[in-house]
Amino acid sequence: DVKVTQSSRYLVKRTGEKVFLECVQDMDHENMFWYRQDPGLGLRLIYFSYDVKMKEKGDIPEGYSVSREKKERFSLILESASTNQTSMYLCASSFREGLGTDTQYFGPGTRLTVL
Amino acid sequence: GQNIDQPTEMTATEGAIVQINCTYQTSGFNGLFWYQQHAGEAPTFLSYNVLDGLEEKGRFSSFLSRSKGYSYLLLKELQMKDSASYLCAVRDRSTGFQKLVFGTGTRLLVSP
Numbered sequence: 001d002v003k004v005t006q007s008s009r010y011l012v013k014r015t016g017e018k019v020f021l022e023c024v025q026d027m028d029h030e031n032m033f034w035y036r037q038d039p040g041l042g043l044r045l046i047y048f049s050y051d052v053k054m055k056e057k058g059d060i061p062e063g064y065s066v067s068r069e070k071k072e073r074f075s076l077i078l079e080s081a082s083t084n085q086t087s088m089y090l091c092a093s094s095f096r097e098g099l100g101t102d103t104q105y106f107g108p109g110t111r112l113t114v115l
Numbered sequence: 116g117q118n119i120d121q122p123t124e125m126t127a128t129e130g131a132i133v134q135i136n137c138t139y140q141t142s143g144f145n146g147l148f149w150y151q152q153h154a155g156e157a158p159t160f161l162s163y164n165v166l167d168g169l170e171e172k173g174r175f176s177s178f179l180s181r182s183k184g185y186s187y188l189l190l191k192e193l194q195m196k197d198s199a200s201y202l203c204a205v206r207d208r209s210t211g212f213q214k215l216v217f218g219t220g221t222r223l224l225v226s227p
Contacts (some may be wrong), residue, residue, distance in 0.1 A: 004157075014225040033214075033215075035217075041219060042202070042217045042218055042219035042220055043158075043202065043204075043217040044217075045214060045215075045216075048212070048214060050212070056212055058214070067202060087191075090157065090158075102165065103148060103217060105160075106157035106158050106159070107157060108156065108157050109155075109156075109157055
């Protein structure tokens with residue numbers, strides 16, 4: 001079974017803090033994704049990566065950055081957390097996006113609260 | 116641009132059949148996914164359609180009409196454990212990269 005793990009289930013940070021969210025997958029997947037999920041807005045793509053050291057902006061990249069130094073690990077960074085970044089953050093991975101039924105596998109999520 | 120619409124909430128009774136609709140508009144359609152998400156948990160893959168027609172998998176079936184930009188997820192013999200959100204997602208390649216665009220989800224409540 002594919003396993004995608006995230007470093008924390010719950011996180012509370014203060015405005016202005018630098019926040020790191022870590023995601024690790026164990027299936028040698030090429031593609032990794034970071035989403036945030038908010039009520040009434042659904043899942044929105046923040047950043048994705050299709051290879052080590054490669055990254056692409058998603059639909060809402062402002063206020064975020066990412067790092068992918070190793071194939072299995074994809075980090076989301078909030079340089080200076082703000083209250084409007086309070087959300088559920090979901091990491092996902094896929095073998096090679098776009099090939100047939102190749103689906104994304106999601107981690108359990110990190111619920112971040114910024115005070 | 117992309118637009119995906121699905122109902123916000125539906126209710127049904129245990130043992131019944133429910134159909135959750137999804138309409139989409141995208142310039143780079145390359146497949147449609149349905150995911151199930153229980154409260155507080157990660158979305159899990161249910162079904163995939165890229166060609167027109169019906170895909171059946173046990174109690175769950177998914178239908179696609181590309182010309183109409185329309186899909187539905189059919190759940191038969193509903194069980195209490197089917198209470199969850201159901202997410203419709205379109206694989207879009209219009210930007211050059213393949214990525215999933217999600218609808219806001221349909222929360223299904225199954226009652227006894």
